[in-house]
Amino acid sequence: MDPVTHGIIGLGIAALSGQPLSIENPLVVGVTLGAIAPDLDVVVKYWGNYQYLKHHRGVSHSIVGLVGISLIITFGLSLFYKEASFLNLLLWVFLGSASHTFFDILNSYGVRPLLPFNNRKLVAGILMLYDPFITVLSLGLIFVNVDRATKILATIILVSLYISFRILIKNRVKKILDNRYKISERKDKLYVLPALMNFFKWDFIIQTKKYNIVGQINFITNKVKIRKKLIKPNNKLIKKAYRTELGRYFREFSPVTHVEIVEQDTNIELKITDLRFYLRNNFMHHVTIVFDENNQVIEEAFHPYKYDNRIVVQSA
Incomplete structure (x- = not known):
């Protein structure tokens, strides 16, 4: 908050x-x-x-x-x-x-x-x-x-009811998404979190074997909007990227990320995105890790709040 x-x-x-x-x-x-x-x-x-x-x-x-x-x-x-x-x-x-x-x-x-x-x-x-x-x-x-005792009692009751309500709504959203996308049946992973700017909506990420699906659901209307369907790459450099200093930090920072691989002449850039926070049609936090032709890390950069913000953490 x-x-x-x-x-x-x-x-x-x-x-x-x-x-x-x-x-x-x-x-x-x-x-x-x-x-x-x-x-x-x-x-x-x-x-x-x-x-x-x-x-x-x-x-x-x-x-x-x-x-x-x-x-x-x-x-x-x-x-x-x-x-x-x-x-x-x-x-x-x-x-x-x-x-x-x-x-x-x-x-x-x-x-x-x-x-x-x-x-x-x-x-x-x-x-x-x-x-x-x-x-x-x-x-x-x-x-x-009102008197103090009434305030204390009302606060305990209202906060408890509200937290219980939000937990129930989150579980209901999970159930709706599970039924619609067969998440449990396919043994996929589902992350549900409150929307950044809308009380009635919840953001979600579904991780399948092939895709990271990012969307939002309105818990009143049950309307689902898919924002991104990202293909999960398969590259040995992904594990190596997560073993770097910045990669380890970003994995702790976000429980759900997506990796995009971009080849640049002789270099390969791995763009790791935190899928939790989506604002103004973009994800907020990113990391880029660049490897040379020998698969050695030559640069690690952090992009907080938007991709245009670039902080080089390590450079060869």
Whole structure:
């Protein structure tokens, strides 16, 4: 989710405390800062988009990172709000920061919450990067004047129902696609994730032995749109490309990719595309790895957000 949405969620959590929503209240300031702070890894952009995407949602989103962030924010605020209880403030700041990781797990990028001890990424893939329901619910907590117990109970019920609803819809979409394309019968692979810009649509990728099929389905009308049907190449250089530094990173970055092979005079270029995110008729993230006539890597380049963006990671 974007930082603004995380900040609104933080204010919503602060509203559950029953205390006044004022900048003079350290709890409100702390929870809001905690909800935004994990995305301060954006400073890594100073070293370029490759380093940013490589480290984004890393340690700052992990449990260890959240504890560290909460301690820093609480200690900083205690210097200005000397009357505040350190432990009480720390608890609420941690709730704010934990909400950040929780909702990031629910979208399609995911989070590695156990860093630095375990690199496993948790991805639920049920919420959009910007989710209107969660935003409206948080605004309701801020502006609707009801007693604290009612707010807490309503929040638990509504968030639980909404997450359950999104899981049910995702499973329903999977079933529709499975019946239509015989995915289970053919032992193909299916990936389903929320559309980037439309609450009522879900994106999907079907991986067969011969094709990568990318499309979108409307869960209200069940209408399916196939965006791309890509032929899967068979070349020994593909495995070698994934063993490069950039290839290994991209495989961790995306669970579903497509490889296109382009011959250029004596060189061979492998273009690896992340099939998850499709915006303005193009896929967002790409990698190109170039081999010479002796099948040696001579260049690795990362193309974040659009193919025209080109960052050379390694060059012979």
